[in-house]
Amino acid sequence: MEQNSRQSGHLQETGLENYCKISEGRRLQFGYTTGSCAAGAARAAAFMLLTGERADYVDLLTPKGIRLHLEVLDIRREREFVSCAIAKDAGDDPDVTDGVRVYARVSRRQEPEIVITGGTGIGIVTKPGLEQPPGAYAINSVPRQMTEQALEQLCREQGYEGGLTVELSVPEGAALAEHTFNPRLGIEGGISILGTTGIVEPMSEAALISSIRLEMNQQVELGRKSLVVTPGNYGQEFLRQSELLSLEEAVKCSNFIGETIDLAVELGVEHLLFVSHIGKFIKVAGGIFQTHSRNADARLEILTANGVLARVPEPLLRKVMEAVTTEEGVRLLEEGGYLEITMKRVMERIQYHLNxxxxxxxxxxxxxxxxxxxxxNHSHGELGRTENAELILEKIYGI
Known part of the structure; x- marks a missing residue:
């Protein structure tokens, strides 16, 4: 189990070696969450505290059913407590917390209960709408359950009838949090301990949609029933420059336009305004709601089709169709004097599909x-608004 069954310092298997997914011809390796790190570190520290033995590795069964074999780092064994860490491995998922060490400091308590709290680098929730209430440490329910179950099992195995206090910490947490959604969500002072399965699936669409839902739900909990959504960085920059729109309240939805609308309906959002670059949202004019290029890329085809409806001359239509980018297509229509009427058609089709x-x-x-x-044109670059945009702007900003 936790004992020195393997020599520390050698390359060890974690249990994820055979777990991967293929994306665009690439083999992407799974990883494990900060929640798994927290539960693993807590189990290892508790084992050492209760047995007096050293544990260089710890085994942990995740909610996904995958058993991890994790190296225990930075072991500190004192009379009153034991502290150790597990390093996060995000696999091939782009994650700013990859490699960060999650520490657990475990001590005995007289009351027969497991108490889990936070310390340095663990964020504190300051706004409603998140899984944990305001004032609580941002340690989500599944990591808490994983930790409690692992320690309760260990206590039974060791015949220990007292309780344990677990303090989780991430020394780098405050600095790392600046590169996450936490400041936008109202989580201050550190990162969150997360994970619903204990396993990180690289570029998981489910995880991205879950984060969108979380952000939208928080806005609703704050009493906002009219939301602004932007797919990505271009939209964020447009909002930053615009005098009409607030960046603080905007939700970022990536390529998940359709799922974001579905979530808005589910959460009772009354008004939803997308602010997007033409290269992304031109696809919605063709009824495409998952806008990643690997799913569909008919940008110039859709722009050209709407140019046909706007009676753009055929020679210009051919140039638009042969353009390399949507921006080039826009420039060609602008130079030909047909941009405004073509965009009118595009916005009508976008509104139709949104409805x-x-x-x-x-x-x-x-x-x-x-x-x-x-x-x-020395402007914000706005090309068009759907017929509902004005009403939604009035509801959101009173303009």
Whole structure:
């Protein structure tokens, strides 16, 4: 089990060697969450505290059913407590917490209960709408359950009838948190201890959608029923420059346009305004709601089709169709004097598909812009608004 069954310092198997996914021809390795690190470190520290033996490795069964074999680091054994760490391994998932060490300091308590608290580098929740209430450490329920179950089992095995206090910490947590969603969500002073399965699946769509839901739910809990959504960095920059729109309240949805509308309906959002670059949202004019290029890329086809409806001359349509980027297509239409009428058609189609997806339960609109168009015209680059956009702006900002 936790004992010195393997020599420390050698390359060891974690239990994830055979777990991967194939994406765009690449083999992407699974990893494990900060929640698994916390539970593993707590179990190892408790084992050493209760037995007096050293543990260089710890085994942990995750909620996903995968058993991990994790190296125990930075062991400190004192009379009153034992402290140790597990290093996070995000696999091939791009994660700022990859490699961070999650520490658990375990001590005895007289009351027969497991108490889990936070310390240095663990964020504290300051706003409603998150899984943990305001004032609590950002240690989510599944990591708490994993830790409690691991320690309760260990106490039974060792015949220990007292309780244990577990203090989790991440020395680098405060600095790392600045590169996460935590400051936007109202989690201050550190990172969160997360994970619903204990396992990190690289570029998991489910995890991304879950984070969108979390952010939207928090806005709803704060009493906001009219939300601004932007797919990515271009939209964030547009909001930053715009005098009409607030960046603080905007939700980032990546490529999940359709899922974001579905979540808005589910959460009771009354008004939803997308602010997006033309290169992303032109796809919605064709009824495409998952806008990653690997799923669908008909940007120039859709722009050209709407140019046909706007009676753009055929020679210009051919140039638009042969353009390399949507921005180039916009420039060609602008130079030909057909941009405004083409974008009118595009925005009509966007509104049509937004209405179909929301089923009338949430009023959805969009503002579409072009970065290059803005630079050429010394403006924010707005290309068009759907018919619902004005009403939603009025509801959100009173303008």
């Amino acid at each position: 179909r997806r929301s089923l009338g339960r949430t009023l959805v609109g969009a503002i579409v812009f072009s970065s290059e168009y803005g630079r050429r």
